[in-house]
Structure formats: C-alpha cells, structure tokens
Amino acid sequence: MTRPVVIAGASLAGLRAAQALRNSGHEGPVVVVGEEEHLPYTRPPLSKELLAGEQEPEQCALPSGRVPDIEWRLGTAATGLDTGARELILADGERLAYDKLVIATGARPRHWPGDPIALDGVHTLRSVDDALALRAAFESGPRLVVVGAGFIGCEVAATARGRGLDVTLIDVAPHPVPALGEAVGARVAELHRSRGVDLRLHTSVDGFEGDGRLEAVRLADGTRLDADVAVVALGAIPNTDWLVESGLELQPGVVCDATLAARDAEHVFAAGDAAAWPHPMADGGVIRIEHWTNAAEQGAAAARNLLAAPADRTPYEAVPYFWTDQYDLKVQSVGLPARAERTTVLEQDGERLVLGGERGGRLIAAIAFNAPRRLPFYRGQLATMPPMEDVAAAVRADAKALGA
C-alpha cells in the first residue's frame, strides 16, 4: 500500500500544504490529521468580526472543499512521532505510516501559570469554540478584564468596547503590543484610552477570585478589580510537546533548515506557528512567526519542497507580514519588528503614518498606521535592509510618500 503524505494539523498551514500538493500534481494519498472537530477555518476574525457578532463561523471557513481527494481525520490529535518507522502516532493509538510528513500543529494560548483556573468567566481565545463562548459571555454586558495587551488582548478590548462593555486592559509591560516597540505601543495606548479602556500598564496580576464564578481580578499591589469576565491573553506557545520524544530539536518550534525540512529527520517538514527556521533577515538565526500570512505561505512552501529532490528545494525567505485591527485603526507590519532596537516615524500625514524599525542602523521592519498603499515601498526597501539614512532619502524622493 502506498504510504500517504501526512499533514499533522488541519488549520491554515495544513490546508495550504494539502492544496499545494495537489496543485503541484501530487496524485498519491494525502491525509490531514486535526485535533479540532472543525474543517480548517481562518482565525483572524475570531477576535474581531466573529466576536463582534458581525460574522458567523460559516464565514470563517477556509475553502477546504476545493482541494480534491484529501482524507480528513478530524477530532484526532497527533500524540507522537516515530521518525525511524515513519509513523505518526494518534490519540486513539493508531500508528499512521507516512511517506512524508508536514508538521503544522500550530499553537495554543499560554495559560495562566500554576493550577488551571476553575472559575466560570475566565477565558482564553484561540479556537472558534473559544470565540463563540466569549461572544456568549459578552451578551449580558459583563465587566471585562483583559490580562495581556498583546495583539489578541488589544483586539478583544477594542471589540468589547465596540459592544459597549466596561473594559480594563492590563499588561506588565510599559506599553501595549510590546512586540512592536515603544513608539507604536505609545500610540496604541493612547488609542485605547481615547476609546474609554481603563489601560493599566506596568501592572502585574496576582490571581483570579470568585466562588465558582469569577468575581474579581487581584493585582500584585493588592487591588481587587471587580470583574464578570476575564480574558487571559498571554501569547501563544507552539503545539510541539507531542514531539518531545521524537528526537526532533524543538526551540520550541520544530527546528528546520531554510527549506522548512526538519534538521533532525528526513521526510519531515514543518510550517506555520510550529516551525522554526533560519531567516536571512535574522542573520541566519532561527525564528518562529505566529501570523496568518506566514502559516499560509509556509504550508504551501513546505509541501512544494517535500515533493522536490533536496537539491531542488527552495529556501523560504518571504518578508514576514502581519496586521492588527483595533477600532478604526489598521496596523500593518512588514519585516521583523520584534528585532528592531529602535522605531521612529519615517513619514506622516495626520493620523496616517509609517514607522521604521532599525537594527544596527539598518531597516528591519516597517509599521504602517492606516496606510496600506505604502507597504509595497517598504517591502522593496527590506529586500536589501538598507541603512536608515538611505531609507530616509528614498522616502524624500518618493512623490507618493505620506505628506509629500
């Protein structure tokens, strides 16, 4: 019997891997294993349109039906990997033999440290089921505390304000969206405050209180914030624990070479949130990216490389892109903003602006506020990561720059 190509993970990266296999002419069997019961769906609306009640789960479905002849094994988690026998071990004990494997198991929310919180009203947000539960909890107009002011925390806060809830947004960091640096964070902080969010920075949460149901969030300084619903938004951790005994190096993503082939096993590739690979913009260092576009593009790239002979594989070098929508602000980023040492405004026209992130005096990221059409210019710049003075000169020479 022909061993199938097996894709562990039935979300965006897994779907795009399956799609790329078929588009590349692969005719052999393809099996996609997914822990959730759902066919692949897109997650960005979960903290925004779906949570706001503007979209329903059907509208989040990814077009999986368009990919022909895929065996979907849903509701089945991968629990182990035997790279010698080339078998994926499933939660029900089955050993699924593979010819090639794509690991695309994504990430999950980082939970509150310590024992699980056994209180109704405390949520995390990752899956469509999480989003529907939180949406239902919003119905009664609760007092909401969001712990963690990263992308998900800020988006949830913005959506909740849109629904008229009282929102307290807390982070231990000095500004929200810490990954984008202080200059961006200060603007996002101002935005949330102007929309009525009680934003508490430099603030540690000590615990959650209640008797069966959440009643208050306790801060490290002893303050008790009365709350009906809390969202714990402390970032994500890749779903790679099931690989701990596989012999694959985990950092904590599966460590791959530049072509997304796992470094420590043949026939194994990785894509999306669960993959770590060397990127030229990180001086060849291994990075991991938890954004939509990376999952989509890496899923396809891993599948194409899986079909190719090793010498014909293509390094995955795309300039990372992500966005966040909060109120009427769209923030878009190209490059690696988390590696920037400093972020400054490069062009501006009123509320619309572009900030540049620099590292070692060179451009490593651009972050646009409500200025989508400026991104291609910066993608072009980032291809060579020029010195900041050259970027500034190119902006001055560009008739389409904001405020030009």
Add this chain to the structure above:
Amino acid sequence: MTKVHVDMNLCQSHGECTYVAPEIFELGDDDVLRWKEEVDPSLREKAQEAADVCPMLAIRVED
C-alpha cells in the same frame, strides 16, 4: 478569459494581492483596491496565488 472576483465587502486593503500579482491588482491613492476583472489565462496561477494570500478570503478566481 479568467475571471477575478473581489468581494469589496470583505476587502480591507491589506494589499497582499498587489504584491504577488501586481499585473492584476493595485491599491489606489485612496487605499481602495482596483483590479482587472478579466485576465489572460496565463495569469490564472498568479490570480489564484493572490486569492491564497488574501487574509480576508475576498478573492475568487474562475475560468
């Protein structure tokens, strides 16, 4: 000809399509997407690539 549909109720001007298929898509100075609704079949693959990178799943390609 290959038909390219964009649901403008979904489009949020991410501009990813303009990057992978500039022959078909562009963002105007008003940040609103403009595109060719019919393209030569030789551009079909590029159009589909644009559909695949659209974060809003707003693009549909038909033969």
